[in-house]
Amino acid sequence: xxxxxxxxxxxxxxxxxxxxxxxxxxxxxxxxxxxxxxxxxxxxxxxxxxxxxxxxxxxxxxxxxxxxxxxxxxxxxxxxxxxxxxxxxxxxxxxxxxxxxxxxxxxxxxxxxxxxxxxxxxxxxxxxxxxxxxxxxxxxxxxxxxxxxxxxxxxxxxxxxxxxxxxxxxxxxxxxxxxxxxxxxxxxxxxxxxxxxxxxxxxxxxxxxxxxxxxxxxxxxxxxxxxxxxxxxxxxxxxxxxxxxxxxxxxxxxxxxxxxxxxxxxxxxxxxxxxxxxxxxxxxxxxxxxxxxxxxxxxxxxxxxxxxxxxxxxxxxxxxxxxxxxxxxxxxxxxxxxxxxxxxxxxxxxxxxxxxxxxxxxxxxxxxxxxxxxxxxxxxxxxxxxxxxxxxxxxxxxxxxxxxxxxxxxxxxxxxxxxxxxxxxxxxxxxxxxxxxxxxxxxxxxxxxxxxxxxxxxxxxxxxxxxxxxxxxxxxxxxxxxxxxxxxxxxxxxxxxxxxxxxxxxxxxxxxxxxxxxxxxxx
Amino acid sequence: xxxxxxxxxxxxxxxxxxxxxxxxxxxxxxxxxxxxxxxxxxxxxxxxxxxxxxxxxxxxxxxxxxxxxxxxxxxxxxxxxxxxxxxxxxxxxxxxxxxxxxxxxxxxxxxxxxxxxxxxxxxxxxxxxxxxxxxxxxxxxxxxxxxxxxxxxxxxxxxxxxxxxxxxxxxxxxxxxxxxxxxxxxxxxxxxxxxxxxxxxxxxxxxxxxxxxxxxxxxxxxxxxxxxxxxxxxxxxxxxxxxxxxxxxxxxxxxxxxxxxxxxxxxxxxxxxxxxxxxxxxxxxxxxxxxxxxxxxxxxxxxxxxxxxxxxxxxxxxxxxxxxxxxxxxxxxxxxxxxxxxxxxxxxxxxxxxxxxxxxxxxxxxxxxxxxxxxxxxxxxxxxxxxxxxxxxxxxxxxxxxxxxxxxxxxxxxxxxxxxxxxxxxxxxxxxxxxxxx
Numbered sequence: 001x002x003x004x005x006x007x008x009x010x011x012x013x014x015x016x017x018x019x020x021x022x023x024x025x026x027x028x029x030x031x032x033x034x035x036x037x038x039x040x041x042x043x044x045x046x047x048x049x050x051x052x053x054x055x056x057x058x059x060x061x062x063x064x065x066x067x068x069x070x071x072x073x074x075x076x077x078x079x080x081x082x083x084x085x086x087x088x089x090x091x092x093x094x095x096x097x098x099x100x101x102x103x104x105x106x107x108x109x110x111x112x113x114x115x116x117x118x119x120x121x122x123x124x125x126x127x128x129x130x131x132x133x134x135x136x137x138x139x140x141x142x143x144x145x146x147x148x149x150x151x152x153x154x155x156x157x158x159x160x161x162x163x164x165x166x167x168x169x170x171x172x173x174x175x176x177x178x179x180x181x182x183x184x185x186x187x188x189x190x191x192x193x194x195x196x197x198x199x200x201x202x203x204x205x206x207x208x209x210x211x212x213x214x215x216x217x218x219x220x221x222x223x224x225x226x227x228x229x230x231x232x233x234x235x236x237x238x239x240x241x242x243x244x245x246x247x248x249x250x251x252x253x254x255x256x257x258x259x260x261x262x263x264x265x266x267x268x269x270x271x272x273x274x275x276x277x278x279x280x281x282x283x284x285x286x287x288x289x290x291x292x293x294x295x296x297x298x299x300x301x302x303x304x305x306x307x308x309x310x311x312x313x314x315x316x317x318x319x320x321x322x323x324x325x326x327x328x329x330x331x332x333x334x335x336x337x338x339x340x341x342x343x344x345x346x347x348x349x350x351x352x353x354x355x356x357x358x359x360x361x362x363x364x365x366x367x368x369x370x371x372x373x374x375x376x377x378x379x380x381x382x383x384x385x386x387x388x389x390x391x392x393x394x395x396x397x398x399x400x401x402x403x404x405x406x407x408x409x410x411x412x413x414x415x416x417x418x419x420x421x422x423x424x425x426x427x428x429x430x431x432x433x434x435x436x437x438x439x440x441x442x443x444x445x446x447x448x449x450x451x452x453x454x455x456x457x458x459x460x461x462x463x464x465x466x467x468x469x470x471x472x473x474x475x476x477x478x479x480x481x482x483x484x485x486x487x488x489x490x491x492x493x494x495x496x497x498x499x500x501x502x503x504x505x506x507x508x509x510x511x512x513x514x515x516x517x518x519x520x521x522x523x
Numbered sequence: 524x525x526x527x528x529x530x531x532x533x534x535x536x537x538x539x540x541x542x543x544x545x546x547x548x549x550x551x552x553x554x555x556x557x558x559x560x561x562x563x564x565x566x567x568x569x570x571x572x573x574x575x576x577x578x579x580x581x582x583x584x585x586x587x588x589x590x591x592x593x594x595x596x597x598x599x600x601x602x603x604x605x606x607x608x609x610x611x612x613x614x615x616x617x618x619x620x621x622x623x624x625x626x627x628x629x630x631x632x633x634x635x636x637x638x639x640x641x642x643x644x645x646x647x648x649x650x651x652x653x654x655x656x657x658x659x660x661x662x663x664x665x666x667x668x669x670x671x672x673x674x675x676x677x678x679x680x681x682x683x684x685x686x687x688x689x690x691x692x693x694x695x696x697x698x699x700x701x702x703x704x705x706x707x708x709x710x711x712x713x714x715x716x717x718x719x720x721x722x723x724x725x726x727x728x729x730x731x732x733x734x735x736x737x738x739x740x741x742x743x744x745x746x747x748x749x750x751x752x753x754x755x756x757x758x759x760x761x762x763x764x765x766x767x768x769x770x771x772x773x774x775x776x777x778x779x780x781x782x783x784x785x786x787x788x789x790x791x792x793x794x795x796x797x798x799x800x801x802x803x804x805x806x807x808x809x810x811x812x813x814x815x816x817x818x819x820x821x822x823x824x825x826x827x828x829x830x831x832x833x834x835x836x837x838x839x840x841x842x843x844x845x846x847x848x849x850x851x852x853x854x855x856x857x858x859x860x861x862x863x864x865x866x867x868x869x870x871x872x873x874x875x876x877x878x879x880x881x882x883x884x885x886x887x888x889x890x891x892x893x894x895x896x897x898x899x900x901x902x903x904x905x906x907x908x909x910x911x912x913x914x915x916x917x918x919x920x921x922x923x924x925x926x927x928x929x930x931x932x933x934x935x936x937x938x939x940x941x942x943x944x945x946x947x948x949x950x951x952x953x954x955x956x957x958x959x960x961x
Contacts (some may be wrong), residue, residue: 074854080580083582449910450822452569455588495936519829
């Protein structure tokens with residue numbers, strides 16, 4: 001008994017120690033964050049010292065905290081208390097964080113002067129605090145976008161470590177997260193900045209190789225095209241790589257691996273959602289009605305950006321005939337032929353894979369666009385679809401690029417879950433999703449009759465897929481929205497789900513009876 | 524949906540997996556009127572998921588596989604009432620509130636009740652089992668602010684309770700009658716591995732220990748237990764998980780033939796006309812070879828529901844489960860089994876190949892006929908196996924050689940998980956040479 005008592009006391013002591021460690025490490029991390037907030041009001045003199053202490057404090061606090069929470073436990077699923085936590089279950093902390101993030105995004109997009117950014121001259125405040133790092137990387141003073149990119153990358157790195165710790169023992173999660181960290185740090189952050197520094201005289205164009213159209217919605221806008229074409233070999237390389245990835249690389253990769261190769265292994269939006277957003281994945285709605293809404297919204301955005309881009313290219317070709325290989329009439333002809341081809345392929349080869357509402361939408365929308373384009377081609381107007389291309393771009397940039405993907409997409413993590421943008425808005429996800437649904441070897445295989453309908457898979461699906469609805473029928477999951485994060489498989493207590501790339505045959509297996517019952521059923 | 528001329532009023536008592544599966548397949552194949560009665564909850568929920576609600580992984584709503592509008596949309600009536608009596612003569616049910624409901628066909632899917640073995644103090648406050656939705660509510664009420672808990676019973680519910688309480692920071696004493704955890708099902712090596720894992724989580728696992736009595740305080744609430752070693756453990760809550768029995772008390776005077784459960788033939792028919800029983804509450808009079816008469820498992824409940832729905836929609840079908848399979852999770856270690864793997868095999872009838880990872884919590888055991896080398900079953904810890912592969916090997920009576928050779932295709936762990944195929948195959952090469960010599 002005496003021994004037992006000591007044991008009990010030591011366990012209690014260990015628990016108390018952990019509580020102390022948790023609170024103190026969180027305090028350290030928040031202190032680092034507070035330094036950034038102070039910089040909003042006060043312009044520090046010794047920027048290098050303040051900036052590095054802030055990041056050092058946030059890193060140290062964060063790592064200690066994650067080590068205390070996840071590092072000392074046996075490998076396994078660590079979702080204890082997720083729905084009791086104020087942060088992850090829409091409690092007060094969640095609301096405060098959501099409002100804070102939203103405010104930050106509003107400031108970044110529309111009120112950068114609040115952060116100290118000055119379009120006329122030298123910036124001050126928080127933006128200026130990042131000057132030393134900005135000079136180091138790209139040779140220019142910091143802008144609000146540099147500040148944003150740095151914090152974004154930092155969040156992915158720090159919470160990426162947390163994610164790896166949390167899912168330790170699951171190699172799919174480990175490799176996937178390392179990949180996301182690599183692409184964010186190198187492709188999205190370091191390489192573009194360094195390229196900008198090395199080519200100071202070339203006009204600006206986006207230098208994140210993996211950021212394809214239409215996720216990068218201005219890729220084919222006139223100014224961006226002009227800058228790439230006049231941007232020397234580097235510009236031309238980015239133009240060709242972007243087009244090659246969109247039309248050749250991406251369909252091939254999606255055919256073999258599903259859209260996960262992009263959405264949960266490479267993409268920066270996905271990267272933030274998977275790492276910093278992991279605590280909120282369970283907040284996505286699984287209602288059938290929301291699924292319906294999702295399908296309308298994401299395809300509407302895809303149509304919106306397609307029209308915007310066609311209009312942009314039209315006006316580019318109108319204004320810069322000397323820069324291009326095509327005439328605007330040839331371009332319109334090409335778009336019409338491309339659309340007709342896509343529709344023909346979908347209808348003749350894949351008509352069984354499409355829902356009724358998807359077919360109607362496709363037919364009506366496709367015909368409207370093709371018809372208007374034809375009318376356009378003959379009328380010879382300068383405004384495509386009779387609308388001004390600039391106003392299209394402006395409204396897409398404001399409504400989708402900023403408000404949807406930024407404010408709603410990240411600011412609302414603590415309210416609506418981590419993949420709001422990817423699920424309801426991202427036109428890239430829509431294109432890849434269509435390919436995944438119809439032309440891919442990827443599926444989530446259900447393990448026969450082993451499902452017990454517990455609901456963990458559905459609850460932790462950030463895309464709001466009701467995974468259980470398939471699993472309990474023994475049916476494979478082939479859904480256009482699935483980003484292949486693999487968390488459904490990780491949290492399943494019975495080993496029911498496996499992400500696989502396999503034969504196209506029996507990929508969609510509509511079963512009535514899960515495996516296990518040997519009865520003879522009438523046909 | 525097919526419309527039939529003679530629509531019947533089918534009433535199902537119990538909205539667990541058996542009753543709900545029956546109803547869903549009835550609806551798929553007929554336009555009979557379907558009414559499901561349950562006192563426990565308005566909507567179907569996954570009983571196996573109650574633990575995740577307590578642990579904060581899920582909210583209760585997540586355990587409901589169908590949204591509320593599903594039932595209305597499929598024209599299935601839900602009644603939340605308690606049935607007190609079955610008047611089989613008049614084909615009528617009598618509810619607790621005195622109202623009645625008549626039926627053309629009655630399906631009993633009433634599930635189980637946790638056992639209480641007559642211990643002193645078993646009805647004290649903060650002494651409970653875990654089965655019913657209300658048990659979850661009680662658990663929340665009784666354990667919210669306690670420090671120490673005692674769990675009695677080394678089965679699947681016992682270890683779940685231990686994990687649940689532990690996840691909320693409670694000190695858990697875990698009393699297990701057997702000399703090693705669940706060794707009536709798990710062979711010694713696997714059982715030992717689980718013992719170690721339970722202890723690694725900081726649970727006070729006490730093997731070969733039974734509950735003697737439960738002690739109450741002045742308020743009528745439990746304050747401790749006395750173990751069979753005459754040791755007193757102070758605690759503020761006791762979980763009893765010593766098995767379940769069919770929930771059939773209200774049927775005692777109904778004229779139904781009752782044994783341990785509601786006795787049914789191969790067609791799930793009871794002795795009374797138009798009354799059937801499925802799931803935990805059904806006792807098979809002629810179970811298939813090698814199977815128990817009562818199998819209180821999620822999967823068998825589901826299969827009985829599928830089968831009965833066939834019979835009730837004009838395709839009389841005998842209950843005929845395929846090869847046995849089951850799964851569970853012991854804290855962080857997943858368990859799967861297919862076919863027959865005995866904890867203590869008769870060497871004349873069953874030989875076994877066992878492989879265990881030197882460090883990780885991974886183990887695989889394959890059993891086979893020592894004379895013909897026919898494959899008989901698999902049991903795995905920490906390795907996910909593909910149901911389809913094993914079902915087909917068992918049905919086809921594949922040879923052990925074939926199974927070991929093709930084993931790689933049955934691995935179901937996430938991509939990039941290290942495969943121990945080569946080690947297991949090597950183990951088989953050694954075993955096979957001695958097996959054949961024998």
